[in-house]
Amino acid sequence: MANSEPIGILRFTLSPKRELYSYKVVVRHEPGVITRICTIPELKKVDVQHLTYAPISFKKRGRVSLFLVADFCGSGVDPEALLEKLKRTKGVIDAELDKEIFPGLIIDDFHFPIYLMKDYRAIIVGQxxxxxxxxxxxxxxxxxxxxxxxxxxxxxxxxxxxxxxxxxxxxxxxxxxxxxxxxxxxxxxxxxxxxxxxxxxxxxxxxxxxxxxxxxxxxxxxxxxxxxxxxxxxxxxxxxxxxxxxxxxxxxxxxxxxxxxxxxxxxxxxxxx
Ligand SMILES: [Zn+2]
The missing domain is CATH 3.30.1380.20 (Trafficking protein particle complex subunit 3)
Structure with missing residues (x-):
């Protein structure tokens, strides 16, 4: 297909053979925050599978939410250590490591509702x-x-x-x-x-x-x-x-x-x- 690349919009995944962890992060909407997060040494060692960077709400300007999913398999990184680094990063308001419901199941239940544009709601319908x-x-x-x-x-x-x-x-x-x-x-x-x-x-x-x-x-x-x-x-x-x-x-x-x-x-x- 010309001029096309597939994209995965991760809302949930089930990968029990990986060591997946997900983080809900709220940051100030200002230049440099994403760069500081992406250069955290622990994050550079893991395999980032997904990063959503989107306004929490158009009514809450100044705050942006992130949903980060990474595979820690073979990295030697402690997921809690990355959480602490995230919390201490300049511009980060809050960060939370998701608790596992069962191994390998990752769900973004943080972002809701979904908007295509300001106040224009959407749902994702799977096949x-x-x-x-x-x-x-x-x-x-x-x-x-x-x-x-x-x-x-x-x-x-x-x-x-x-x-x-x-x-x-x-x-x-x-x-x-x-x-x-x-x-x-x-x-x-x-x-x-x-x-x-x-x-x-x-x-x-x-x-x-x-x-x-x-x-x-x-x-x-x-x-x-x-x-x-x-x-x-x-x-x-x-x-x-x-x-x-x-x-x-x-x-x-x-x-x-x-x-x-x-x-x-x-x-x-x-x-x-
Ligand atoms: Zn047809």
């Missing part, structure tokens, strides 16, 4: 739940379930545009439909749905061809083929941007053996979605 949501409804309802998924995606796409467009335009001014779509397609990738490439664009919204590489909806399918929620989602976005109802048809799909999923927009005819 187990996603498979249940996407395939279970198709198992139970058949073609009606596929239509349901499409409409859910369509309404979600419209709502995303309705939520973000006024905010974006108030900050950066009026932009073209293509610029807005390019920004949204990057957000779609940033949220983990698919890597989007727009192969063809049109001024009337018809004949837009969109390639989705690694589309999670189709990658997870085991008992069904083809996207419905995601094609509804991009149909909703493009319909809002163009001010008329557009339909994204999936003309290629990884669940059918193609290398990519591809979508082509057409006008909506009565009874066709």
């Amino acid at each position: 187990g739940m996603l498979s249940g949501l996407l395939e279970g409804i198709r198992d139970e309802m058949g073609p009606a379930g596929e239509a349901f998924l499409y409409h859910q995606g369509f309404e979600a796409g419209k709502m995303v545009v309705d939520y973000w467009l006024p905010m974006v335009q108030s900050i950066v001014g009026i932009r073209t439909k293509r610029e807005l779509w390019d920004a949204m397609s990057k957000v779609i990738k940033a949220l983990g749905w698919a890597s989007i490439e727009t192969l063809n664009w049109s001024d009337d919204g018809i004949g837009i061809r969109i390639r989705a590489d690694g589309l999670v909806e189709c990658q997870l399918l085991k008992r069904h083929m083809g996207s419905h929620m995601f094609r509804g989602f991009i149909s909703g976005i493009l319909s809002r941007l163009f001010g008329k109802e557009l339909l994204a048809k999936e003309v290629k799909c990884i669940s059918k053996g193609d290398e990519y999923c591809e979508f082509l927009t057409t006008e909506v005819f009565v009874g066709e979605r």
